[in-house]
Amino acid sequence: MTNAAGFPILSLITWLPLVGCVIIMMVRGDEETIASNARWAALWTSLIVLALSLVLWVLFDQSDPGFQFNESVSWLPEYKVGYKMGVDGISVLFVLLSTLLTPICILSAWDVIKVKVREFMLSFLILETMMVGMFCATDFVLFYMFFEGVLIPMYLIIGIWGGPRRVYSAVKFFLYTLTGSVLMLLALIAMWVHAGTTDIVTLLHTPFPASMQTWLFLAFFASFAVKVPMWPVHTWLPDAHVEAPTAGSVILAGVLLKMGGYGFLRFSIPMLPDASTHFAPFMFALSVVAVIYTSLVALAQEDMKKLIAYSSVAHMGVVTIGMFTFNFQGIAGSIFQMLSHGIVSSALFLIVGVVYDRIHTREIARYGGLGDRMPSYALVFMLFTMASVGLPGTSGFVGEFLVIIGALQVNFWLALLGGMGMILGAAYMLWLYRRVIFGRITHADLRSILDLSPREWAVFAPLMVLTLWMGVYPSSFTSYFDASVGAMVQHHTAALATTTKLAGMVH
Amino acid sequence: MTNWTLALPEIVLAVLGLGILLVGVLRKQDSTLLCTMFTLGALLITALLVLTRSTGFAFHGQMVKDAFSGFNQILILSGAALSIILALDWNRAQGIARFEFPVLILFSSVGMMVMAAASNLMTLYLGLELQSLALYVLAAFARDDLRSSEAGLKYFVLSGLASGLLLYGISLVYGFSGTMDLMALRDLLAHPANATAGLVVGIVFVLVGLAFKVSAVPFHMWTPDVYEGAPTPVTVFFSTAPKVAAMALLLRVMGTSFASLVGAWQLLVIIVSIASMILGALAAIGQSNIKRLMAYSSIGHMGYALIGLAVGTAAGVRGTLVYMVIYVFMTAGAFGCILAMRRQGKAVEQVSDLSGLASNDPFMAMAMAVFMFSLAGIPLMSGFFAKLYIFLASVQAGLWTLAIIGVLTSVVSAFYYIRVVKVMYFDPAGERFDPRPASLTVVVAATGLFTAFFFLFPAPIVAAAQSAAGVLFH
Numbered sequence: 001m002t003n004a005a006g007f008p009i010l011s012l013i014t015w016l017p018l019v020g021c022v023i024i025m026m027v028r029g030d031e032e033t034i035a036s037n038a039r040w041a042a043l044w045t046s047l048i049v050l051a052l053s054l055v056l057w058v059l060f061d062q063s064d065p066g067f068q069f070n071e072s073v074s075w076l077p078e079y080k081v082g083y084k085m086g087v088d089g090i091s092v093l094f095v096l097l098s099t100l101l102t103p104i105c106i107l108s109a110w111d112v113i114k115v116k117v118r119e120f121m122l123s124f125l126i127l128e129t130m131m132v133g134m135f136c137a138t139d140f141v142l143f144y145m146f147f148e149g150v151l152i153p154m155y156l157i158i159g160i161w162g163g164p165r166r167v168y169s170a171v172k173f174f175l176y177t178l179t180g181s182v183l184m185l186l187a188l189i190a191m192w193v194h195a196g197t198t199d200i201v202t203l204l205h206t207p208f209p210a211s212m213q214t215w216l217f218l219a220f221f222a223s224f225a226v227k228v229p230m231w232p233v234h235t236w237l238p239d240a241h242v243e244a245p246t247a248g249s250v251i252l253a254g255v256l257l258k259m260g261g262y263g264f265l266r267f268s269i270p271m272l273p274d275a276s277t278h279f280a281p282f283m284f285a286l287s288v289v290a291v292i293y294t295s296l297v298a299l300a301q302e303d304m305k306k307l308i309a310y311s312s313v314a315h316m317g318v319v320t321i322g323m324f325t326f327n328f329q330g331i332a333g334s335i336f337q338m339l340s341h342g343i344v345s346s347a348l349f350l351i352v353g354v355v356y357d358r359i360h361t362r363e364i365a366r367y368g369g370l371g372d373r374m375p376s377y378a379l380v381f382m383l384f385t386m387a388s389v390g391l392p393g394t395s396g397f398v399g400e401f402l403v404i405i406g407a408l409q410v411n412f413w414l415a416l417l418g419g420m421g422m423i424l425g426a427a428y429m430l431w432l433y434r435r436v437i438f439g440r441i442t443h444a445d446l447r448s449i450l451d452l453s454p455r456e457w458a459v460f461a462p463l464m465v466l467t468l469w470m471g472v473y474p475s476s477f478t479s480y481f482d483a484s485v486g487a488m489v490q491h492h493t494a495a496l497a498t499t500t501k502l503a504g505m506v507h
Numbered sequence: 508m509t510n511w512t513l514a515l516p517e518i519v520l521a522v523l524g525l526g527i528l529l530v531g532v533l534r535k536q537d538s539t540l541l542c543t544m545f546t547l548g549a550l551l552i553t554a555l556l557v558l559t560r561s562t563g564f565a566f567h568g569q570m571v572k573d574a575f576s577g578f579n580q581i582l583i584l585s586g587a588a589l590s591i592i593l594a595l596d597w598n599r600a601q602g603i604a605r606f607e608f609p610v611l612i613l614f615s616s617v618g619m620m621v622m623a624a625a626s627n628l629m630t631l632y633l634g635l636e637l638q639s640l641a642l643y644v645l646a647a648f649a650r651d652d653l654r655s656s657e658a659g660l661k662y663f664v665l666s667g668l669a670s671g672l673l674l675y676g677i678s679l680v681y682g683f684s685g686t687m688d689l690m691a692l693r694d695l696l697a698h699p700a701n702a703t704a705g706l707v708v709g710i711v712f713v714l715v716g717l718a719f720k721v722s723a724v725p726f727h728m729w730t731p732d733v734y735e736g737a738p739t740p741v742t743v744f745f746s747t748a749p750k751v752a753a754m755a756l757l758l759r760v761m762g763t764s765f766a767s768l769v770g771a772w773q774l775l776v777i778i779v780s781i782a783s784m785i786l787g788a789l790a791a792i793g794q795s796n797i798k799r800l801m802a803y804s805s806i807g808h809m810g811y812a813l814i815g816l817a818v819g820t821a822a823g824v825r826g827t828l829v830y831m832v833i834y835v836f837m838t839a840g841a842f843g844c845i846l847a848m849r850r851q852g853k854a855v856e857q858v859s860d861l862s863g864l865a866s867n868d869p870f871m872a873m874a875m876a877v878f879m880f881s882l883a884g885i886p887l888m889s890g891f892f893a894k895l896y897i898f899l900a901s902v903q904a905g906l907w908t909l910a911i912i913g914v915l916t917s918v919v920s921a922f923y924y925i926r927v928v929k930v931m932y933f934d935p936a937g938e939r940f941d942p943r944p945a946s947l948t949v950v951v952a953a954t955g956l957f958t959a960f961f962f963l964f965p966a967p968i969v970a971a972a973q974s975a976a977g978v979l980f981h
Contacts, residue, residue, distance in 0.1 A: 078969055079899070119865070141895070145886035145962065152880055155925065159933040160865075167933050171925065178885075178921055182914035185895075189902045189910065 008071045010085040013052050013099065014133040017125035020045030024121055035117035039110060042121035046103040046128065053099040053132075060092050062479050065487035067138055067201060068092075076141075080197045084139040089484030090265055090335060091135045093477065094258055097342045098131040100462065101254045105247035108350055108459050112246065112357055113161055120161060124247070127153040131255050135262065140188050140198040143266075147223075147259060148181045154248070154256065162243040169236075169243035176226055176236040184223035184263075187216045191271075204270050204491075210499070213275035220268045221279075227260030230283075230320060231290035234313045241309035242362075246353030249305065253312050254346035258338045261319050265331070269323060270488055273495035280324040284410075287324075288417045290317030295424035299431070304352045304362045307432055308345060311388065314421050315341045321418045322403035326492050330406020331485045332478055337399025339477065340470055344387045344396055347463045351381050354456055355436075358449050364432065369441035374451045378437045380460050385433045387467045389426045395470030513565035513572045516556040516580065517620050523549035524613040531606035539604045543595055546609035547588055550616070554584045564626060568688050571626035578828060578975035579623040579755040582835055586747030587616040589839040589950055594740030596944035597846050601854065603649045603738060611648075612744060615641035619752035623759075628677045628687040628713075631756060635673070635720070638749060639666050645744065646737045658736025665729045666719070673716025679709030692764035699767075707771050713760060714772060720753035721809045724782035734802035739854065742798055743842040746805045747835045754809075754831055757816055758824055762979035769819040776817040781912050783810025788919040797845055797858050800923060801838070804882055807920055808834050811913060814897045818904040824976035825969070826896035832968055833881075833893040833961065840954030841878035844871055847951075849941045858927060863936030871943065872931045874955040881958045883924035884917045889961030896969075 020041055027037040061068060067086030075083040087095060106124055113120045127150065134146035151174055159170035192198050195206045208216065226233045237257075241249045269276045291314050298310035315337065322334030354377060355370070356362055371378040387394035390401075400422055407415035441447055452460070470477055511518075527545045531538050557580045562573050591609050598604040618637030625631035643666070647659025681687050683706040684695055695701050719726040734742045761772060787807020794800040812834065815827030848855050865872040881888035894917060901909045961968075 074966075076965055076969065078966075078973055116865070119869070145891070148891075149886045152885060155928070156932060159929060167929055170933070171922070171929065174925055175918065175922060179915075179918050182918055185898065186902070186910055186914055189895075189899050192899065193903050 008085075009052065009055060010069050010087065010136045011071055013049055013056075013095065014085070014129055014136055016049050016052070017045055017102075017128040017132075020125045021122050024118055024125070027118070038118040038121040039106070042106050042125055043103060045125060046099070046106055049128065049132075050099045050103055053096050056087065056092055057096060060087070060480060062089070063483055065089065065483040070138070075139075079192075080199075081141045082139055082199065083142060084199060085136045085142075086138040087136055089481035090488075091262065093335075093339055093480055094135045094255070094262060095132055097258070097339060098128065098135065098255050100466075101251060101342070101346055102128045104346070104350075104459055104462065105250050107455060108250065108353060109245065109247040110455060112353070116160060120157070123153040123156050124251075127157070127251060131251075131259075134259060138200045140191065140200055140203065143200070144181075144185060144188055147184075147263070148178070150256065150259070151177055151181075154252070157248040158240055158244045161245040161248070164243075165239070166243045169239040172236050173240040176233070180223035180226035180233075183219045187219035190216060190219075200266070206271075207495070207498075208272060210274050213272040214278070217268055217272045217275035217279055220263065220272070224260040224263040224268065225286075227263065228257060228316045228320060229260065229313060230286050230317070231293060231313065232286075234290070234294065237313060238306050238309040241312075241349075242303060242305050246349060246356065249309075249349040249353075250346040253308075253349055254342040257312060257316055258342055261316065261323070261334065261338050264320070264323050265335070265488075269326070270491055273492050274499050276324065276492075277326070277496060280326070283320055283324045284414055287317040287320040288414070290314060291321075291418055291421035292424065295421055295428065298428045299424070301428075302364055304364055304432065304436070305349065306362075307364070307428060308348045308352065311348075311425065311428065312341070312345050314425065315345070315388075318400055318403050318418055318421055321414065322399075322406055325403075325406040325410045326489065327406050327409050328485060328489050329402045329409070331488065332481060333399050333402025333404075333406055335481050335485070336395075336470075336474065336478060337403060340387070340395035340399045340467075343463050343466050343470070344384055344394075347380075347384045347460065347467070348388060350459060350463075351377075351384060354452065355449075359445060364435050366443060367436045367446065368439040368443070369437075370446065370449065371437040372441060373446065373449050376452045376457075380452070380464065381433060381437060383464055383467065385429045387471070389429050390422045393468070393471045395467045395474075397471060398474040510563060510565045513561065513563055514570055514624075516553045516560070517617055517624070519556060520549060520553040520613065520620065521617045523552070524610055524617065527606075527613070528610050531610065537604075537606075539599070539606045539608070540595070542606035543591055543609045546591055546613050549613060550584050550588045550591075553620075554581055557581055557584070568690065569627045569630045570621070570624045571689075572624060573975075573978045574971075575755070575759065575975040575978040576624040578971055579751055579831075580620045582751045582832060583616055583619045583623060583748045586751060586835050586839065587612050587744065589835075589954070590740055590744035590747065592946050592950050593743050593839070593843055593846055594738075595946050597740050597854075598738070600849065600852060601649065601738065608645070608648060608740075611641045611645050615645070615744075616748065619748055622752045623755040625756070625759070626689050628680065628689070628760075631760070632670075632674060632677060634752075635756070636670065638752060639670065642666075642745070642749065645741045646733055648741055649738045652738075654736035655738060658733045661729055661736075662733045669716045669719035669726065672712050672719075676709045676712025676714075676716060679705055679712060681709075683709060689760065689764045693766065696765065696767045702768055702771070707768065710765055710768065710772055711775065714757075714775060717753055717757045717760070718779055721750055721757065721813070722806055723779045723809050723813060724786045724806060725779075727783070727786065727806045730806055731799045731802040734805075735796055735798045735856075739798065739842065739846050739856075742801075743839055743846075746801065746838050746842070750805070750809065751831050751835060754812060754827065757813075758827060758979060761816060761819075762824060766819070766979070773817060773819055776813055777906070777909060780810045780813035780817050780909065783807060783813065784912060784916040785810075788916040791920065791923045794923070795858055796856055797848075797861070797927070798856050800858065800927075801841065801845070804920070804924075805838065807916065808838075808882070810916075811894060811897055814901050814906075814909050814913060817909060818900045818906060820900065820904055821976045821979065822903055823897075823900040824979050825972045826900040828972035828975055829896050829969055830893040832972070833889040833958075836954045837878050837881045837888075837890055837958045840874065840951055840958060841882065843947050843951040843954065844875040844878065847871055847940060847943045847947050850938055852941065858930055860937065861927065861930045862934040864931040864940075866936040867939045868943075870948075871940075871951070874951045875931060876928045877955050877959050879924040879927045883921040885921070887959070887962045889958045892961060892965055
């Protein structure tokens with residue numbers, strides 16, 4: 001087993017959180033001791049994992065479009081399934097996103113979560129294992145295990161620590177995503193039977209017959225479209241977001257939605273080039289509807305979290321437009337947009353969490369004039385509002401801009417309608433900002449509201465730095481996936497050319 | 508050459524059972540604990556004998572010892588041992604602790620071992636009746652409890668009917684083929700001309716009789732009532748070992764003797780399998796009694812396991828065998844948690860009684876959650892792998908209908924499994940349960956670890972199932 005790090009770093013990053021779980025489970029004592037130990041153990045574990053994942057950041061060879069840090073262990077030899085791990089340019093930054101957001105979530109929940117602290121921290125660490133493992137897996141069965149395994153901790157996080165309608169939301173989340181996943185399982189099995197292996201690298205170079213591609217694409221679509229979520233299967237998302245605790249919303253928006261986009265990029269587009277091309281107009285249509293319709297819905301929301309949840313659907317619509325342009329700018333833009341959205345929407349949910357922890361309501365009308373009492377909060381909120389709108393200089397701009405360039409090469413109207421998201425986004429975000437921060441304080445309890453605490457600063461600081469960094473100097477991130485995306489586009493064009501040639505020979 | 512030494516495990520177990528019975532009868536003071544321990548010892552000795560087996564035919568082809576029989580016998584013995592351990596403290600608390608209990612389970616296990624090793628329709632029937640006779644008594648073991656007596660009677664009547672059907676089928680097969688030997692039947696049916704209509708009718712009756720034993724739809728009616736009425740440790744036994752034995756029989760009979768007639772019975776098994784999956788998924792939704800819920804759940808699971816038979820290939824059989832292993836351990840574990848549901852000395856069995864268990868007893872709640880997620884087939888739990896192998900086999904054979912219905916019903920059934928998790932984790936804490944006996948903790952922890960960490964070591968079990976399946980469907 002040789003890789004750049006010299007040790008099985010991906011497995012270490014994946015499974016280390018479970019070691020933290022074991023430590024947390026071994027803590028004995030009264031409730032307060034357990035809670036405090038669980039918090040610190042979880043934070044340290046996730047920080048160590050973050051530090052380890054930075055090794056990936058440093059040692060990753062940006063010129064190599066293939067998988068790196070590969071590991072392979074025999075697992076189910078009879079079925080030709082192996083425990084295989086590896087990251088390429090597309091997945092490496094998502095691993096980092098997951099390992100970055102986990103400690104932030106743990107920190108944000110520090111004294112917000114008061115009941116069953118131990119279980120909360122356990123759930124988060126298990127969730128981290130699943131997320132990182134999913135982005136690292138280079139075997140389809142392994143990928144599927146992690147992909148679906150995410151459901152268990154997330155179900156518990158929403159259901160135990162969520163709001164009043166948590167049970168409904170948790171069950172809806174679970175069943176929606178499970179329905180999608182099991183259809184993907186069938187696709188997985190079909191590919192497995194066809195190719196005789198579940199190794200993703202091999203599958204990437206296995207041609208599938210066109211009729212089979214259609215079915216496979218639809219099965220993948222069922223799974224990934226629910227996860228992204230695309231209109232019209234997005235309805236679980238606002239419910240889940242509104243009821244989930246802040247940390248749950250953050251991880252949901254930050255990483256879980258990206259699993260759908262990642263799935264499209266990893267499986268649908270490169271493995272099923274013909275079907276992807278065939279279904280691209282369909283995907284564009286759904287995405288454009290998502291961008292415009294959910295933006296309008298966001299405008300009408302009275303709950304801050306719900307507004308941001310709908311804005312997530314709209315932003316992910318831009319991501320799916322970018323992917324299915326099949327050109328370099330479009331795909332690179334969609335990856336960048338996912339990373340940016342992972343940071344910005346996480347930050348926005350944290351921002352809602354800050355005032356929710358103080359006033360215990362998310363109703364927009366209950367706020368107003370916070371700029372007066374909470375200047376630092378207003379500043380942070382401003383930055384992320386601008387990033388969400390897509391102001392040049394913030395991360396949000398780069399992704400959307402690239403996607404629109406990509407879309408222009410396909411169709412002018414697609415680019416125009418996709419770009420509408422930026423305008424509508426500006427409308428609902430700025431309006432939200434105005435209603436919460438500006439104006440006069442009309443509610444008495446807002447007069448004594450406290451500004452950001454040092455812990456909250458610690459939560460926001462890394463996100464602010466990243467947002468600006470990604471906006472000002474995007475190539476330090478795009479350089480990671482340039483080679484992989486380039487290879488992917490090339491592969492796609494070549495695959496289509498082969499099909500056309502074959503079709504020409506038949507006729 | 509009778510070669511009776513091959514049947515040594517069954518003989519030893521039967522003799523030890525008689526010995527334990529004598530001990531129980533002749534000793535003046537209460538000997539429940541002693542007999543239980545002896546029985547566990549006897550099961551262990553038998554398991555070792557099975558593991559060190561040699562292969563071949565015994566008693567002029569009446570019994571066969573091969574990888575397939577060994578695999579199932581070990582599983583049957585494990586199920587029996589788990590039930591006996593789980594029964595120990597529960598029976599005492601219910602005031603039904605008598606030494607006959609482990610002995611009956613032991614004799615039933617002898618019957619099942621014979622079933623797993625039967626190579627002749629007559630041996631098969633004898634084994635089946637031996638296990639059933641013991642099961643009738645076990646179902647009515649709490650003889651002062653009306654529900655238990657009812658369960659025993661119900662099981663007796665319906666099982667008697669099924670046995671009758673089976674016997675009728677056997678006689679038809681014999682009448683139209685002139686042999687009851689499974690191998691001879693296989694050779695005979697290799698020529699399609701020998702597959703007369705009467706023989707096929709006989710096969711259908713055999714199939715129906717055995718479908719009753721695995722409680723597959725539409726022969727499942729007894730299951731919820733018997734599961735609910737019988738003392739819970741008996742329910743544990745009902746839902747583990749006899750299912751394995753009956754499934755082994757089905758696989759053996761269909762996979763060797765009637766393998767060449769797969770076209771004749773495949774559709775039947777497909778329909779039974781689909782009906783079981785759908786009923787198991789839908790009927791459990793409305794259940795408030797957790798034992799009934801588990802009964803419908805087991806009907807559904809048998810539907811999944813039958814997919815492997817419907818596929819009619821070695822890969823399918825392998826899938827079914829792996830399924831049964833995983834099923835036995837997760838079901839026994841889930842029942843271990845159910846047995847711990849006891850307040851002020853009284854057993855409670857409503858799903859709502861689990862309310863807020865996560866606060867009162869985090870260990871048990873976590874274990875139960877593991878079993879529920881596993882029964883629902885969510886990775887990384889073992890239940891996911893069980894379904895994966897089954898669906899893989901069915902897709903390989905081109906039976907997409909089964910795979911599609913299978914995954915959809917598993918989503919539907921996930922609803923009631925996660926509802927149990929919801930009650931334990933999301934609902935306010937109810938009254939605490941009585942302290943758990945150590946025996947329950949041990950079984951729940953062991954099966955829980957197996958269920959949660961199966962993904963680390965699937966290879967040995969799959970390899971064993973592979974070699975067992977290789978015996979059938981050459």
